[in-house]
Amino acid sequence: MTLRTRLALSLVVIAAVLVVPLLVARSAIERLKTDIRDLREVEFKASLVLGRLRDAIGDVRAREVALNVVKSDTVRDQLDVALQHATRLADSLVRFKVDSSAARIQRSLAAIGPAAQAEYEAVRADSSAKADTISQKTIAPLIRDAERALFPAEQELRRRTGDKVARAEEALIEAEQVSLAALAVALLLATVIALWLTRSISQPVRALELGMRAVADGELDHKLNFDVTREDEFGRLAASYREMAKQLAELDKLKAEFVSIASHELKTPINVILGYLQLMEEGVYGELTEKQKPITKTIQAQAKTLSRLAGQLLDVSRFEAGGGRIEPRPIKLPHMLDELERAFHVLAVQRGIDFRVTRQANLPVDVIWDWERINEVTGNLLSNAFKFTPSAGTVELIAGPHENGVCIEVRDTGAGIKPDQLKRVFEKFYQADNQKSASAKGTGLGLAIAKEIVEAHQGRISVTSVLGKGTTFTLILPKAVVNRRRSSAYKIVVPPGMSA
Numbered sequence: 001m002t003l004r005t006r007l008a009l010s011l012v013v014i015a016a017v018l019v020v021p022l023l024v025a026r027s028a029i030e031r032l033k034t035d036i037r038d039l040r041e042v043e044f045k046a047s048l049v050l051g052r053l054r055d056a057i058g059d060v061r062a063r064e065v066a067l068n069v070v071k072s073d074t075v076r077d078q079l080d081v082a083l084q085h086a087t088r089l090a091d092s093l094v095r096f097k098v099d100s101s102a103a104r105i106q107r108s109l110a111a112i113g114p115a116a117q118a119e120y121e122a123v124r125a126d127s128s129a130k131a132d133t134i135s136q137k138t139i140a141p142l143i144r145d146a147e148r149a150l151f152p153a154e155q156e157l158r159r160r161t162g163d164k165v166a167r168a169e170e171a172l173i174e175a176e177q178v179s180l181a182a183l184a185v186a187l188l189l190a191t192v193i194a195l196w197l198t199r200s201i202s203q204p205v206r207a208l209e210l211g212m213r214a215v216a217d218g219e220l221d222h223k224l225n226f227d228v229t230r231e232d233e234f235g236r237l238a239a240s241y242r243e244m245a246k247q248l249a250e251l252d253k254l255k256a257e258f259v260s261i262a263s264h265e266l267k268t269p270i271n272v273i274l275g276y277l278q279l280m281e282e283g284v285y286g287e288l289t290e291k292q293k294p295i296t297k298t299i300q301a302q303a304k305t306l307s308r309l310a311g312q313l314l315d316v317s318r319f320e321a322g323g324g325r326i327e328p329r330p331i332k333l334p335h336m337l338d339e340l341e342r343a344f345h346v347l348a349v350q351r352g353i354d355f356r357v358t359r360q361a362n363l364p365v366d367v368i369w370d371w372e373r374i375n376e377v378t379g380n381l382l383s384n385a386f387k388f389t390p391s392a393g394t395v396e397l398i399a400g401p402h403e404n405g406v407c408i409e410v411r412d413t414g415a416g417i418k419p420d421q422l423k424r425v426f427e428k429f430y431q432a433d434n435q436k437s438a439s440a441k442g443t444g445l446g447l448a449i450a451k452e453i454v455e456a457h458q459g460r461i462s463v464t465s466v467l468g469k470g471t472t473f474t475l476i477l478p479k480a481v482v483n484r485r486r487s488s489a490y491k492i493v494v495p496p497g498m499s500a
Contacts, residue, residue, distance in 0.1 A: 021183040028175025035168040043161040046096035056086035101153035108146035204234040326370040328481040352391035360400030368480035377450040381410040388414035408475040417465040426451040
């Protein structure tokens with residue numbers, strides 16, 4: 001499944017699971033609307049009709065009393081109108097499903113009409129006794145019966161209204177609970193899908209980022225930390241990454257082989273040139289003239305520079321190809337520091353530079369290092385310090401304990417290095433743009449070789465600098481080089497009979 005398809009499918013699923021709570025809430029709202037509509041159309045209207053019917057029956061009672069008092073056709077007509085109105089209201093109760101009460105009221109109202117007519121005729125005939133009898137014995141009981149019939153209807157409506165309100169409340173609570181549960185499930189599913197999607201994307205992206213960073217740092221055999229056979233965009237990127245790393249490794253190997261061969265082959269003609277120059281100086285081919293002697297000295301100096309450059313190139317190529325060797329053996333650290341101090345004392349006097357070697361308390365006496373290689377590193381750092389420090393400046397070598405090892409710092413008050421160039425000073429052939437402050441030009445290989453030698457000793461080298469104020473190189477070295485396999489391209493050679 002491609003990444004685009006996975007993203008689209010995930011978005012669709014997330015949208016679907018988030019819609020579910022909305023559908024549940026909508027369904028609950030529709031049910032609630034139905035219940036409210038039923039209450040409005042049935043129970044509420046029925047209550048209004050019952051109230052009007054009660055008023056209409058009361059009106060019938062009032063008209064009937066007036067009929068017994070006033071001998072008037074108008075009163076009789078008003079009683080008929082009141083009876084008709086009450087009857088219509090009683091008839092309308094049928095559609096509100098209170099049939100028994102409606103039928104009882106209808107019968108009572110239907111019987112009141114003839115009785116009222118008889119009462120009216122008795123009144124007209126001035127038969128007050130008969131009229132009173134009809135009013136008290138017939139019409140009054142019928143009106144009371146109609147009024148009593150209203151109570152069961154009202155109770156029925158109250159019961160039905162209460163039941164529907166309770167059902168609506170239950171439905172609302174249930175809908176709320178279901179909606180919340182559906183929302184929780186939807187959010188959980190959406191979170192799981194989002195985490196899965198994020199992981200499926202971020203993990204290979206992070207792996208590719210680390211891989212590219214490793215390749216940029218020269219680790220061309222770095223393995224990507226995800227399934228590189230997956231059939232999506234990341235799988236194709238992984239294939240491109242592997243092909244790129246393979247080609248870079250081949251190019252790096254070819255470069256290292258070329259540098260190694262070239263530097264090795266250069267040493268032979270350079271040595272031949274130096275040999276013939278020495279023979280010429282010794283007069284084997286005749287005495288040199290005064291004009292020829294400085295020329296041969298210049299040629300010899302340049303040939304030695306070429307020889308040193310070829311040696312440095314060969315060192316770099318050997319370390320990169322896994323052939324760099326260190327031979328650790330017990331050495332006296334104070335003795336090594338004394339030799340460094342003696343070696344650079346003359347240069348300090350010549351340049352007018354304050355040079356000192358500081359030995360801190362608890363400095364180890366015995367260490368197991370490759371004497372020549374560490375001497376090469378410290379000598380190179382001191383040479384650079386002197387090269388970039390003007391007269392009246394200061395160069396200091398400080399040696400002290402550091403956990404289970406030794407810390408050596410080379411400080412100067414020279415030109416310094418720009419902050420954006422510090423991270424590149426250990427790269428091959430890189431030279432900071434402070435070369436105009438140097439007393440001599442370099443090749444850009446010394447610090448690269450120093451870094452390889454220090455790391456071959458399982459140590460580390462770092463640099464800090466303030467432009468215009470000076471630079472400090474720091475070496476952290478173990479007291480004894482441990483003979484163990486490493487992932488880097490160094491070979492540690494321990495002389496026979498020595499344990500590291």
